Amino acid sequence: MNISMCGIDCDSCKFFKENKCEGCRISAPKGECVWGGRCELHDCAEEKNLPHCGKCEIFPCAKLEEWTKEENPERIDNLKKLVN
Secondary structure, three states, rough: OOEEEOOOOOHHHHHHOOOOOOOOOHHHHEEEEEEEEEHHHHHHHHHOOOHHHHHHOOOOOHHHHHHHHHOOOHHHHHHHHHOO
């Protein structure tokens, strides 16, 4: 699996598949997310020098849980697999 910093499986993401997204590790630092602008989750993990949200001491945080409710509910489970 190709997992984003917030737990999305890029290999199954429609934006990644349609080549509209290069993946967050490439596009987010430049502020070129698919929806435009910056990604709060990516920026947070990057500021803490973490490879992904699953390595954070407050995982899963309220922001990640909020985003998970809105879309990609598998995010947290994907990150747990990376940590275990």
